[in-house]
Amino acid sequence: MFDSALELVVRKLETRVGLSPDDRQAIFALPHVLRTYSATDYVIRDGEPPRQHCDFILDGIAFRQKMTVDGSRQIVSIHFSGDFIDLQHLFLNTADHNVEALTSLKVIGIERTALQQLVLQFPAVARAMWIEALVDSSIYREWVVNVARRDARARIAHLVCEIWSRVKAAGFLNPQGLKLPLTQVQLADAVGLTTVHVNRVLQSMRSERLIKDQRHVEPLNMAALAEAGGFDPRYLHLEQTSSANAS
Amino acid sequence: MFDSALELVVRKLETRVGLSPDDRQAIFALPHVLRTYSATDYVIRDGEPPRQHCDFILDGIAFRQKMTVDGSRQIVSIHFSGDFIDLQHLFLNTADHNVEALTSLKVIGIERTALQQLVLQFPAVARAMWIEALVDSSIYREWVVNVARRDARARIAHLVCEIWSRVKAAGFLNPQGLKLPLTQVQLADAVGLTTVHVNRVLQSMRSERLIKDQRHVEPLNMAALAEAGGFDPRYLHLEQTSSANAS
DNA sequence: CGTAATATTGACTCACTTCAATCAACGTGG
DNA sequence: CCACGTTGATTGAAGTGAGTCAATATTACG
Numbered sequence: 001m002f003d004s005a006l007e008l009v010v011r012k013l014e015t016r017v018g019l020s021p022d023d024r025q026a027i028f029a030l031p032h033v034l035r036t037y038s039a040t041d042y043v044i045r046d047g048e049p050p051r052q053h054c055d056f057i058l059d060g061i062a063f064r065q066k067m068t069v070d071g072s073r074q075i076v077s078i079h080f081s082g083d084f085i086d087l088q089h090l091f092l093n094t095a096d097h098n099v100e101a102l103t104s105l106k107v108i109g110i111e112r113t114a115l116q117q118l119v120l121q122f123p124a125v126a127r128a129m130w131i132e133a134l135v136d137s138s139i140y141r142e143w144v145v146n147v148a149r150r151d152a153r154a155r156i157a158h159l160v161c162e163i164w165s166r167v168k169a170a171g172f173l174n175p176q177g178l179k180l181p182l183t184q185v186q187l188a189d190a191v192g193l194t195t196v197h198v199n200r201v202l203q204s205m206r207s208e209r210l211i212k213d214q215r216h217v218e219p220l221n222m223a224a225l226a227e228a229g230g231f232d233p234r235y236l237h238l239e240q241t242s243s244a245n246a247s
Numbered sequence: 248m249f250d251s252a253l254e255l256v257v258r259k260l261e262t263r264v265g266l267s268p269d270d271r272q273a274i275f276a277l278p279h280v281l282r283t284y285s286a287t288d289y290v291i292r293d294g295e296p297p298r299q300h301c302d303f304i305l306d307g308i309a310f311r312q313k314m315t316v317d318g319s320r321q322i323v324s325i326h327f328s329g330d331f332i333d334l335q336h337l338f339l340n341t342a343d344h345n346v347e348a349l350t351s352l353k354v355i356g357i358e359r360t361a362l363q364q365l366v367l368q369f370p371a372v373a374r375a376m377w378i379e380a381l382v383d384s385s386i387y388r389e390w391v392v393n394v395a396r397r398d399a400r401a402r403i404a405h406l407v408c409e410i411w412s413r414v415k416a417a418g419f420l421n422p423q424g425l426k427l428p429l430t431q432v433q434l435a436d437a438v439g440l441t442t443v444h445v446n447r448v449l450q451s452m453r454s455e456r457l458i459k460d461q462r463h464v465e466p467l468n469m470a471a472l473a474e475a476g477g478f479d480p481r482y483l484h485l486e487q488t489s490s491a492n493a494s
Numbered sequence: 495c496g497t498a499a500t501a502t503t504g505a506c507t508c509a510c511t512t513c514a515a516t517c518a519a520c521g522t523g524g
Numbered sequence: 525c526c527a528c529g530t531t532g533a534t535t536g537a538a539g540t541g542a543g544t545c546a547a548t549a550t551t552a553c554g
Contacts, residue, residue, distance in 0.1 A: 064388075066388060066389070066391075066392045068392060068396050068397065068477050069477040069479070070477060072396045073396075074391060074392045074395050074396050076388045076391045076392065077388075087381070088381055088384060088385070090377070090381075091374060091377040091378050091381055092378065092381050092382070092385070092484055092487055093484075093487060094481065094484070094487075096385055096388075096481050096482040096484070097388065119373070119377075120370035120373050120374065121370065123367035123368065126366070126367050126373065127338060127367065130337070130338040130366075130380075131338050131339065133377075133380055133381065133384070134334070134335055134337075134338055134339050134380065135339070136384060137335060137380070137383060137384045137387060138335065138339075138343055140384060140387030140388055140390075140391060141311075141313060141323045141324075141343075141344065141387055142313070143387075143391045144313075144321060144323045144387060144390045144391050144394060144439075145313045145315060145321045145323065147391060147394050147395040147439070148321050148394040148395075148438075148439030149315050149319045149321050149439060150315065151509075151510095152509075152510075183531085183532060183533090184532070184533065184534095185531095185532075191395075192391075192394070192395030192396060193510075193511090194510075194511055194512080195532090195533085196510090196511075196512080196513095196534085196535090197509085197510055197511070199533065199534060199535090200510095200534090200535090202533095203534085230315050230316040230317060232316070234341065234343050235343045235344075237339055237340075237341070237343070240339055240340060240341075398541075398542090399541075399542075430499085430500065430501090431500070431501065431502095432499095432500080432501095440542075440543090441542075441543055441544080442500090442501085443502085443503090443542085443543075443544080443545095444541085444542050444543070446501065446502060446503090447502085447503090447542095448542095449501095450502085
């Protein structure tokens with residue numbers, strides 16, 4: 001039961017590098033707990049030191065948000081099954097933002113110091129974790145571009161394409177689509193717009209049959225969406241495996 | 248001569264973790280070259296595989312930019328003396344953006360595979376590099392907030408504050424200020440605005456005595472600038488050292 | 495000294511915001 | 525089973541920060 005949760009961690013890392021039996025054994029030996037959050041629960045709170053456990057999502061969706069001094073909110077990332085929520089705090093000592101559960105969330109919380117040791121002492125695992133962290137960075141860069149340079153329609157289209165691609169790559173997509181219970185308020189906070197405007201743009205996108213409902217992403221017309229969002233998935237580095245096994 | 252360049256790398260990493268004599272020796276043993284770029288030279292090109300060397304800035308300024316399909320440009324980060332330009336490509340196999348020299352640039356290019364080995368085999372070094380990478384991520388998150396949620400005046404003020412803080416923390420600030428040869432076009436590309444608007448906002452900021460000249464950041468009134476930009480430096484994690492030596 | 499890059503200006507437009515209702519869906523308690 | 529509160533979605537009217545286009549200064553520099 002516990003082991004099956006760590007199995008998911010192993011499987012995730014193996015999408016990036018080959019693991020030896022020793023590596024796998026070390027992962028299975030990680031002290032951990034299973035934990036559940038309800039929607040709207042905080043997983044990480046701005047200003048707090050890292051918790052004792054580092055969470056890896058088994059099921060559900062979480063998002064990361066920052067507040068400005070004048071009180072507006074920006075969602076800066078969204079995380080799904082198979083994501084480490086919290087690489088950030090593996091080696092940093094203070095949270096500079098919040099992470100909140102979007103849906104009810106099942107995670108495996110791995111003991112932070114044990115995970116640090118694993119990363120520091122098992123090169124193959126380290127490689128995989130580095131790749132995860134660097135892809136996170138790459139996604140942030142694309143978000144900068146998204147909110148800075150695309151209009152409302154393209155921003156929303158781009159975000160939907162990203163989510164679609166990531167969830168699909170992680171193997172959690174059923175053919176009838178993806179349940180994504182983002183409210184329009186949250187969607188607006190993710191793309192840097194107001195709710196009112198998001199609402200109007202969504203209506204027009206629905207009338208174009210680009211999307212059906214932002215709370216349920218369906219494979220209506222991904223090609224048209226990608227076109228509308230100027231979406232180029234290279235930044236997700238989905239095919240990135242450590243073929244660079246120069247090691 | 249060569250060693251003095253690596254000395255800078257050592258010094259940088261030691262701002263984050265304590266290094267043992269072994270660690271230091273391993274760093275000094277890194278195969279490397281010294282290299283120079285002229286302003287506007289490309290250091291990294293979108294779409295290319297990683298070069299054989301990983302650059303660390305000894306002197307000068309570089310910036311990272313992405314293009315959208317419709318041809319607009321967004322600068323997503325700026326790098327100064329003491330920054331690794333290229334952690335991204337230490338473990339990823341394709342560049343998804345460009346890095347360009349803003350000024351003439353002196354770098355030490357460390358052999359990529361050797362640096363990988365160092366990071367994978369020397370835990371203290373790994374810790375320091377992780378912290379660098381995670382702080383990079385944190386900065387990207389703040390840039391998302393900056394372009395998504397602040398108005399033109401605040402965006403520019405925030406960017407100036409960030410640059411000021413980072414260069415100061417790296418110890419490269421002379422009392423009369425910082426030469427930052429950003430043109431208004433580049434500044435606009437960094438904050439997600441047009442040149443025309445940046446020009447007008449700069450004029451008003453100059454008249455308020457918030458800044459004097461965007462090409463030379465002077466310590467005119469950093470407190471007022473921080474106020475105008477809603478700048479809270481926590482996201483830079485400047486004080487972050489691995490006091491978490493729970494290891 | 496000429497030419498290109500950068501900065502500035504003016505007039506006009508527009509995508510997005512703001513403010514303020516209203517509507518719809520849904521769970522809850524009586 | 526219905527009144528009611530709450531959350532999320534929608535609408536309308538009016539305002540504005542920033543963009544666009546196009547011209548002109550200004551500076552840098554070979």
